[in-house]
Amino acid sequence: MGARLLAAALALLAATACAAPGAAGGRGAPGPDPSPPAGAPYWVNPDGKAARAVAAHRAAGRTAEAELLSRISTRPVAEWLGPDRPEAEAETRALTEAATAAGRAALLVLYGIPHRDCGQYSAGGATDGDAYRAWVDAVARGIGDRRATVVLEPDAVMQIVDGCTAEEHRAERYALLRSAVERLKRQPGVTVHLDAGNPGWAAPETVAAPLREAGADAADGFAVNVSNFRTTEESVAYGRRLSALVGGKPFVVDTGRNGNGPYTAGDLAEDWCNPPGRALGEPPTTGTGDPLVSAYLWIKRPGESDGECRGGPKAGEWFDAYALELARNAQ
Numbered sequence: 001m002g003a004r005l006l007a008a009a010l011a012l013l014a015a016t017a018c019a020a021p022g023a024a025g026g027r028g029a030p031g032p033d034p035s036p037p038a039g040a041p042y043w044v045n046p047d048g049k050a051a052r053a054v055a056a057h058r059a060a061g062r063t064a065e066a067e068l069l070s071r072i073s074t075r076p077v078a079e080w081l082g083p084d085r086p087e088a089e090a091e092t093r094a095l096t097e098a099a100t101a102a103g104r105a106a107l108l109v110l111y112g113i114p115h116r117d118c119g120q121y122s123a124g125g126a127t128d129g130d131a132y133r134a135w136v137d138a139v140a141r142g143i144g145d146r147r148a149t150v151v152l153e154p155d156a157v158m159q160i161v162d163g164c165t166a167e168e169h170r171a172e173r174y175a176l177l178r179s180a181v182e183r184l185k186r187q188p189g190v191t192v193h194l195d196a197g198n199p200g201w202a203a204p205e206t207v208a209a210p211l212r213e214a215g216a217d218a219a220d221g222f223a224v225n226v227s228n229f230r231t232t233e234e235s236v237a238y239g240r241r242l243s244a245l246v247g248g249k250p251f252v253v254d255t256g257r258n259g260n261g262p263y264t265a266g267d268l269a270e271d272w273c274n275p276p277g278r279a280l281g282e283p284p285t286t287g288t289g290d291p292l293v294s295a296y297l298w299i300k301r302p303g304e305s306d307g308e309c310r311g312g313p314k315a316g317e318w319f320d321a322y323a324l325e326l327a328r329n330a331q
Contacts, residue, residue: 044075096144106148174214230261
């Protein structure tokens with residue numbers, strides 16, 4: 001991916017479209033912008049999966065589908081990094097250099113903690129603690145002195161909170177998260193947000209101590225609703241309660257797929273996995289109008305599968321029918 005991405009970035013550095021500000025608590029109305037307005041500091045990858053899907057639909061003459069998916073392809077979405085790809089430093093350098101050349105910051109997700117996802121749809125991660133530290137170090141070197149916002153390890157803290165992570169792995173996980181925060185914060189242009197779940201997972205009073213043990217005090221803030229569908233209003237209320245318990249830390253909210261709120265029918269045990277009837281939410285922006293809410297971000301990339309459920313491909317792969325539904329349902 002690194003070589004291809006770097007080539008695309010060099011050819012398309014003019015592609016600086018970013019997000020329009022969203023109204024707090026309302027539903028998103030994403031669409032193409034001719035220029036990036038205030039409150040939209042993040043880079044749009046011109047070689048992202050949504051952009052490739054748009055190109056494929058246009059090449060096949062499916063202009064309506066291409067226009068729908070441009071609601072995703074023209075918005076900044078997070079780049080997810082994992083230790084499964086060997087060139088972590090080169091890949092991260094390519095991403096951040098392209099973002100910097102476009103006058104924007106990179107939005108990154110580090111998703112490589114050992115024993116990731118408790119062996120479920122997104123199982124994997126680094127083989128052990130030493131490998132994880134080496135990988136984080138490579139990512140940090142790749143960022144260098146360029147600007148980047150990092151969302152650190154979705155679900156890692158919460159799967160300790162809910163008991164999913166085995167007892168024998170918990171102390172190491174806390175230590176690895178603290179070390180990751182510390183290493184990333186050595187880079188002058190990096191802000192770090194630890195993932196802190198969503199309002200449907202656990203009460204803030206239960207999350208606060210584990211989040212602090214994972215390094216929240218040294219981080220810039222935390223992230224709420226990553227890869228989930230809780231409304232912006234719910235997520236902000238949850239984040240405010242949690243912030244009060246962790247020293248007033250600000251937070252970011254994942255609004256990528258929360259335009260219609262959570263799924264409440266069918267098998268609720270998998271209400272997070274490619275649920276039908278969902279919609280794109282508020283477009284990414286740092287102009288939230290709330291000093292505690294640093295940004296609305298599209299952290300889970302809209303259009304990528306949650307896993308092999310409800311007809312979806314493997315987690316992280318492009319799910320075209322689902323992407324079209326998200327865009328079509330956006331208001």
